[in-house]
Amino acid sequence: xxxxxxxxxxxxxxxxxxxxxxxxxxxxxxxxxxxxxxxxxxxxxxxxxxxxxxxxxxxxxxxxxxxxxxxxxxxxxxxxxxxxxxxxxxxxxxxxxxxxxxxxxxxxxxxxxxxxxxxxxxxxxxxxxxxxxxxxxxxxxxxxxxxxxxxxxxxxxxxxxxxxxxxxxxxxxxxxxxxxxxxxxxxxxxxxxxxxxxxxxxxxxxxxxxxxxxxxxxxxxxxxxxxxxxxxxxxxxxxxxxxxxxxxxxxxxxxxxxxxxxxxxxxxxxxxxxxxxxxxxxxxxxxxxxxxxxxxxxxxxxxxxxxxxxxxxxxxxxxxxxxxxxxxxxxxxxxxxxxxxxxxxxxxxxxxxxxxxxxxxxxxxxxxxxxxxxxxxxxxxxxxxxxxxxxxxxxxxxxxxxxxxxxxxxxxxxxxxxxxxxxxxxxxxxxxxxxxxxxxxxxxxxxxxxxxxxxxxxxxxxxxxxxxxxxxxxxxxxxxxxxxxxxxxxxxxxxxxxxxxxxxxxxxxxxxxxxxxxxxxxxxxxxxxxxxxxxxxxxxxxxxxxxxxxxxxxxxxxxxxxxxxxxxxxxxxxxxxxxxxxxxxxxxxxxxxxxxxxxxxxxxxxxxxxxxxxxxxxxxxxxxxxxxxxxxxxxxxxxxxxxxxxxxxxxxxxxxxxxxxxxxxxxxxxxxxxxxxxxxxxxxxxxxxxxxxxxxxxxxxxxxxxxxxxxxxxxxxxxxxxxxxxxxxxxxxx
Numbered sequence: 001x002x003x004x005x006x007x008x009x010x011x012x013x014x015x016x017x018x019x020x021x022x023x024x025x026x027x028x029x030x031x032x033x034x035x036x037x038x039x040x041x042x043x044x045x046x047x048x049x050x051x052x053x054x055x056x057x058x059x060x061x062x063x064x065x066x067x068x069x070x071x072x073x074x075x076x077x078x079x080x081x082x083x084x085x086x087x088x089x090x091x092x093x094x095x096x097x098x099x100x101x102x103x104x105x106x107x108x109x110x111x112x113x114x115x116x117x118x119x120x121x122x123x124x125x126x127x128x129x130x131x132x133x134x135x136x137x138x139x140x141x142x143x144x145x146x147x148x149x150x151x152x153x154x155x156x157x158x159x160x161x162x163x164x165x166x167x168x169x170x171x172x173x174x175x176x177x178x179x180x181x182x183x184x185x186x187x188x189x190x191x192x193x194x195x196x197x198x199x200x201x202x203x204x205x206x207x208x209x210x211x212x213x214x215x216x217x218x219x220x221x222x223x224x225x226x227x228x229x230x231x232x233x234x235x236x237x238x239x240x241x242x243x244x245x246x247x248x249x250x251x252x253x254x255x256x257x258x259x260x261x262x263x264x265x266x267x268x269x270x271x272x273x274x275x276x277x278x279x280x281x282x283x284x285x286x287x288x289x290x291x292x293x294x295x296x297x298x299x300x301x302x303x304x305x306x307x308x309x310x311x312x313x314x315x316x317x318x319x320x321x322x323x324x325x326x327x328x329x330x331x332x333x334x335x336x337x338x339x340x341x342x343x344x345x346x347x348x349x350x351x352x353x354x355x356x357x358x359x360x361x362x363x364x365x366x367x368x369x370x371x372x373x374x375x376x377x378x379x380x381x382x383x384x385x386x387x388x389x390x391x392x393x394x395x396x397x398x399x400x401x402x403x404x405x406x407x408x409x410x411x412x413x414x415x416x417x418x419x420x421x422x423x424x425x426x427x428x429x430x431x432x433x434x435x436x437x438x439x440x441x442x443x444x445x446x447x448x449x450x451x452x453x454x455x456x457x458x459x460x461x462x463x464x465x466x467x468x469x470x471x472x473x474x475x476x477x478x479x480x481x482x483x484x485x486x487x488x489x490x491x492x493x494x495x496x497x498x499x500x501x502x503x504x505x506x507x508x509x510x511x512x513x514x515x516x517x518x519x520x521x522x523x524x525x526x527x528x529x530x531x532x533x534x535x536x537x538x539x540x541x542x543x544x545x546x547x548x549x550x551x552x553x554x555x556x557x558x559x560x561x562x563x564x565x566x567x568x569x570x571x572x573x574x575x576x577x578x579x580x581x582x583x584x585x586x587x588x589x590x591x592x593x594x595x596x597x598x599x600x601x602x603x604x605x606x607x608x609x610x611x612x613x614x615x616x617x618x619x620x621x622x623x624x625x626x627x628x629x630x631x632x633x634x635x636x637x638x639x640x641x642x643x644x645x646x647x648x649x650x651x652x653x654x655x656x657x658x659x660x661x662x663x664x665x666x667x668x669x670x671x672x673x674x675x676x677x678x679x680x681x682x683x684x685x686x687x688x689x690x691x692x693x694x695x696x697x698x699x700x701x702x703x704x705x706x707x708x709x710x711x712x713x714x715x716x717x718x719x720x721x722x723x724x725x726x727x728x729x730x731x732x733x734x
């Protein structure tokens with residue numbers, strides 16, 4: 001749908017331009033004349049040009065690789081162009097103002113040249129595919145143009161060198177400020193790494209990991225051997241313990257006691273007293289002094305024996321009789337038992353020591369990855385600090401050298417010479433621009449005038465505003481197509497409202513498109529009421545000058561040509577014109593018949609075959625009183641009974657209410673509308689009046705249409721070359 005809508009809009013704009021061609025032409029011609037006058041007054045302009053070569057780095061830096069970052073033409077953003085940046089530097093206010101002040105540049109009024117005016121004359125562009133900038137300046141003085149380009153390039157080179165040097169100084173100061181901090185950071189990282197190695201006893205973690213694995217394997221082998229020997233020693237110890245019926249501690253105690261002479265002597269005396277006491281108890285009573293003496297001696301010896309045992313083994317065990325006398329065999333067994341137990345204890349201790357050592361190695365090995373990570377981090381920090389310090393030292397030396405270099409990264413490859421001839425004239429361009437501007441201004445003027453004009457301009461607008469059935473479209477007569485007039489209004493071809501006397505188009509030129517349009521109108525009227533034939537038709541319009549009388553006259557003639565008997569009644573008692581159209585007298589007419597001064601039959605005048613005209617007659621002082629009387633109703637009935645069709649020409653609706661009054665007595669009203677004369681306000685008034693009076697409106701006829709002003713004229717009009725032939729009278733003359 002969009003292409004169709006665009007086509008309709010373009011067509012509407014074209015129709016507006018066609019209607020408003022005269023004011024649009026005046027605006028176009030005015031602007032073009034002004035531009036032409038400006039071109040004639042234009043003085044020759046000279047243009048001087050110079051070229052600069054920009055290098056990515058300074059010459060010294062590219063040769064020595066020292067300070068090559070200083071002055072490099074590198075973009076700060078991904079999409080930026082270094083040459084574009086330098087162009088903006090050249091066009092900067094600082095350099096421009098220096099040039100203006102140095103060369104004392106003045107404008108046409110003798111005042112100091114403004115920066116914006118200077119920039120309009122200055123052109124700085126890059127040469128495509130090369131690192132070259134072209135500077136050009138336009139001036140009416142060739143000497144001034146050359147001086148501006150030369151001085152501007154000189155101060156740009158000076159500024160470029162100054163900027164590079166200041167950049168080097170700034171970088172040197174920055175590095176000198178950062179160098180102590182970098183050195184301090186390097187020392188702190190070295191101390192941290194040293195403390196880490198000392199605290200964690202780190203020499204070479206990689207070698208330590210390898211050796212730890214070997215030692216752990218060896219320890220595991222030794223633990224396995226020691227455990228095997230421990231099992232054997234434990235078995236022997238248990239066998240001896242079972243044989244001797246004592247544990248290793250008891251065996252050791254018995255061995256010590258059996259080898260003590262003091263204990264054995266005290267035991268021997270104690271045993272003798274005990275045997276003697278046993279014998280005496282058989283002989284004496286318990287209370288005997290002998291028994292008492294032996295008990296006392298036994299107790300003394302027992303205390304002595306306990307004392308001797310205590311000196312050897314510590315506290316006296318409760319059961320030590322068997323440990324005191326072990327015979328001759330047991331000492332050897334006890335000695336072997338003790339040796340075996342000592343061996344077992346030693347193996348157990350060895351297993352424990354080796355196991356602890358293995359656990360220690362395992363813990364160390366498990367901590368090695370963490371230690372390695374920490375050592376790598378500390379080493380990396382130290383390396384970074386050392387590298388940063390070394391780089392700062394290196395850059396400081398480079399910047400000091402670059403600071404002393406007095407070479408920029410731009411040079412002049414073409415000095416501005418004095419221009420000998422002015423630049424190519426812009427007259428053609430200005431003329432084309434003026435023509436384009438004039439065209440746009442003319443179109444704008446046409447659109448503005450169109451927006452201010454409330455008149456109806458096309459058939460479609462009239463039909464949309466009235467909302468009535470379109471029964472006919474009547475082209476404008478050639479004599480009516482007057483486009484010269486008030487240029488603020490569109491050329492609608494509405495000069496005189498009526499044709500000259502005797503000029504009835506359908507009678508004089510029956511083979512034209514206008515006659516064909518009237519025949520189409522009468523056919524549409526017949527088809528409009530096929531069940532009931534129309535007998536009386538009232539013709540009116542919203543405003544005067546819309547050609548309602550012309551339409552009524554030609555419609556009556558068209559119907560009469562078909563052999564039907566027609567009466568044309570001029571009921572416009574305000575400004576009657578039918579008698580002038582048909583060139584007949586108007587002394588007696590409708591008004592005389594209404595008041596009874598004459599019979600209507602005697603007042604009619606035959607004007608064509610089958611066509612009679614009843615003119616208005618004497619204009620009464622109060623036309624509405626006559627038209628709203630019972631007498632007119634009777635007359636219309638008589639007209640209808642004597643003729644096949646009665647067409648009544650009435651005043652416009654905004655002139656009087658005659659048309660609505662007569663419309664109620666007829667079969668319907670036929671409205672005539674004329675583009676260029678009709679406007680939206682009059683349409684609204686007419687529609688409201690017709691609606692309030694409850695009129696039967698048959699439809700509308702659009703009159704005086706200029707085909708070239710209609711966007712869809714081919715819908716309504718046939719090709720005039722096809723319909724228009726010479727009239728018989730012209731053929732006879734030929």
